[in-house]
Amino acid sequence: MAKVLIVDDSESQLYSLSQIVEGAGHQVVTAVNGEEGVEKAIAEVPDLILMDVVMPGLNGFQATRKISKNESTSDIPVIFVTTKDQETDRIWGMRQGAAAYITKPIDKKVLLEAMNKALGG
Numbered sequence: 792m793a794k795v796l797i798v799d800d801s802e803s804q805l806y807s808l809s810q811i812v813e814g815a816g817h818q819v820v821t822a823v824n825g826e827e828g829v830e831k832a833i834a835e836v837p838d839l840i841l842m843d844v845v846m847p848g849l850n851g852f853q854a855t856r857k858i859s860k861n862e863s864t865s866d867i868p869v870i871f872v873t874t875k876d877q878e879t880d881r882i883w884g885m886r887q888g889a890a891a892y893i894t895k896p897i898d899k900k901v902l903l904e905a906m907n908k909a910l911g912g
Contacts, residue, residue, distance in 0.1 A: 793838035793910050794818045798828035798854065799872070800846040804895070808841055808872065811899050815906070825849025829857045832864045839909055841902075844873035844884070855887045868909035872897065 795817045797808045809819045820835050822828040826849045832840060840858065844851035851871060858864045868890035873880070876894040884892040891905035 792816055792818060793906075794820060794835065795906070796820045796822065796828065796831055796835060796837040796840045798822045798825065798831075798840065798846075798851065799843040800824055801843070804843065804872075807897070808902075811897070811902060812841070812906075815903055817906075825851060825854035828854045829861075832858045832867060833861060836863060837867060839890075839906060840867055840869045841872045841906075842869050842889075844871055844875050844880070852883065852887050855889065859888045870902075870905050870909055872902070 795812045797805055797819060799805050800823055805821050812819050820831055820837060822831045824846050842851040842855055855869050870891045871884045871889050872893050874895045881892045890909035893902055893905060
């Protein structure tokens with residue numbers, strides 16, 4: 792069982808992602824924006840982070856950079872889960888060090904495969 796931090800400003804997305812992750816037997820921690828995501832990543836040190844991109848304040852790209860530059864969280868794989876579906880967004884996301892880039896609406900099978908791969912499974 793892995794601890795997965797889900798960062799998304801949408802309550803419905805947090806709920807549906809939590810259902811998928813918990814359904815796969817993992818523990819869920821949530822954050823509602825980029826700032827809280829960075830704080831929870833440092834406090835909880837999850838095994839994996841599912842990160843939205845479009846959020847008020849600190850966006851997902853910025854939050855991921857902060858997480859990857861912090862010594863205690865730099866090894867945590869991040870999967871972007873976002874509505875931003877342009878190829879340039881995908882390339883930029885992968886340049887931020889993302890383990891995967893998944894667009895919404897979520898395909899549960901694609902998400903679980905990306906999670907397993909990121910978790911070394």
